Amino acid sequence: MYRVLYVDDEPGILELVRMYLESYGSMLVDTCPSADEAKDLVRKTGYDTIVLDYYMPDVNGIDFLKEVRQSGLDCPIIIYTGRGREDVVIDALNNGADFYLQKSGEPGREFADLYSKINLAIQKYYAEKRVKETTALLRSTLESTADGIIVVDSEGKICAWNRKFVQMWNIPYHLVEGGDYSAILSYILPQITNPNHFFNRTDYRIREGIRPGIDIIELRNGKMYERYSQPQMIDGEIVGKVWSFRDITAKKSAEDALRESEERFRLLFEQAPVPYQSLNEKGEIIEVNEAWVRLMGYERNEVIGRSFMTYIPEKCLNDFQRFLLDISEFGSMYESELIILHSTGREIPVILSAKMLTGGPDMGVRTLWTFTDISEQKRIESQKEEVIIQIQKNLAELAILNDGVRNPLTVIAGQAELTLGDRAGPILAQVREIDQMIDQLDQRWHESTKILKYLHRHHGVFLIHPDGDLDGEL
Structure with missing residues (x-):
């Protein structure tokens, strides 16, 4: 239901117009006999459209029109008057009237025409409002993205762009505002390491079978951009092209560093x-x-x-x-x-x-x-145990040998003294020499025992008794 305000100083016309417009069932009409009263109503109520008489005693319709437009009211306003001079029409339209309708004395046709003008004005108003909202949303979307975006139609004219695009390429604003894509390309190409590979001065033109694509662009200043190309379609027909540019310099550096790290790790792992x-x-x-x-x-x-x-x-x-x-x-x-x-x-x-x-x-x-x-370490430990066992065996045999030799020597010395008396001297001398040799062997045995004790204390080597027990004391 549309809300309409009709302002006219003729009470009869007010009521007649209200009844006629509301008879269609799509409008609710408020009437007002003066511009001053209408100002209060406009401040309090949101109207979809306002219908004004041109000539009223207090304030004429044009003055009221100027005042409400200056206050920021943007709803459709229709001038509906009996005065039909051309200068009045021009004045009304120049000051923000959406339509001008002259009273003709034929109420049926005239009111139907007024109803039609109101409907048309309201639909146009809301359509334009939706376009503005959509445009504002598109603009905010373009500006909020981290990518630089430019849209070019099939004739090579720039339809849309965002500030990020301008900043990425350091383009003067007058070039993008001029709308000529060729001029933009002329400014961009010298910044690119291999411009012929990535850009064509006519690449905005419609081509059969055009497809989306991705390019990596290297700039002379060391930066790298990723460019996405996308056809612009309306009702299945290509009408232009959209490019978005993303700065991947840091990402590429990080990827290269990661790849280098992975290759280094792989080399270390393999070798x-x-x-x-x-x-x-x-x-x-x-x-x-x-x-x-x-x-x-x-x-x-x-x-x-x-x-x-x-x-x-x-x-x-x-x-x-x-x-x-x-x-x-x-x-x-x-x-x-x-x-x-x-x-x-x-x-x-x-x-x-x-x-x-x-x-x-x-x-x-x-x-x-x-x-x-640790196979070799285990083998060495096993050999070490065998060596220790052999040393232990040798020491034990040496101790037995010492005792075994001394006993026969004692018997020989005793028998010589008893049998030979004073003539036993040379034999006893030989016995003492052999005994000294046995003393030397005893000394070696004690030294070997000390060595094993040192190995035990400082290198964890244990002496194994013949019964298989470990000797922790030596």
């Missing part, structure tokens, strides 16, 4: 002398390096996707499960011993360290493991 493996949250192998392949004896494509527990002997599975729990709880696990299986079935003792890695939703949770093969 590291230490075996590496990466497992997912299920314990399945994601990646291994060359050192891992050499240690385990498998091809890389054999193991990717398989559970790492496949390569652990059953007796060590509980240890590995405990390692997984530690990593899950603490995020890492350092220098723990485990046995893994070579492709030949040979057991390889290793020291493991692992750390949990977290990434984006695509990466998920994974663990990175390092191996240290």
Whole structure:
């Protein structure tokens, strides 16, 4: 329902017009006999349109029209009067009237024409208001985006642009306001490293089969822009083209740095002398390096996707499960011993360290493991134990030998003295010489014992008794 105000100093006309317009059922009409009273009504009520008589005793319609327009009222206003001079018509339209309708003395046709003019004025007003709102929304959208945008029609005229576009290319405002896309291109092209590859002075023209596209543009000042091209369509017909430019300089630098970092990590991962493996949250192998392949004896494509527990002997599975729990709880696990299986079935003792890695939703949770093969260390430890056992055996045999030699020497010395008397001197001299040699052997035995004690205290070497017990005291 439209709200209409009709102002006229003729009471009869007021009521007649009101009745006629309301008879259509789409309008609610307020009437007012003077311009002064109408001012109060306009301030209090929002009208869709106002119909004014030109000549009224207090204020004529043109003066009232000027006043309400100056106050900011923008609804349609129709001058409806019996005066038909051309200067009145021009004056009314120049001061903001939307229509001028002259009273003709034929009420039926005249009121129908007035009703039609009111409808047309209101529809035009709201259509223009929607266009303004849409234009304002479009403009605010263009200005709020981080991209520089320009729209060009099929004739090479600029239809729309935003300040970001002007700032990105440092374009003087008079060029974009001039609306000539060729002039804009002439200003842009010298800034681009390879302009012929990315721009064509006629690329705004309609071409058969035009498609959206993306270009990367390098500027001479080191910046990089990503350009999106999109046809502008109306009712399925291409009428122009839209370009948006995004500054990706920082993004490209970050991507290059990330790519370099990833390549460096990949090189370190592949060429590291230490075996590496990466497992997912299920314990399945994601990646291994060359050192891992050499240690385990498998091809890389054999193991990717398989559970790492496949390569652990059953007796060590509980240890590995405990390692997984530690990593899950603490995020890492350092220098723990485990046995893994070579492709030949040979057991390889290793020291493991692992750390949990977290990434984006695509990466998920994974663990990175390092191996240290301690087979040689185990072999040396085993040989060391054998050597210690042999030393212990030699010392024990030396002690027995000392006692075994001294006893016969004592018998020889005693028999010589009893049998030979004073002539036993040379024999006793030889016995004493042999005894001194045995004393030297005793001294060596004590020195060897001290050496073993030193190895025990400072290097963790234990003497093993013949009964198999460890001697912590020596």
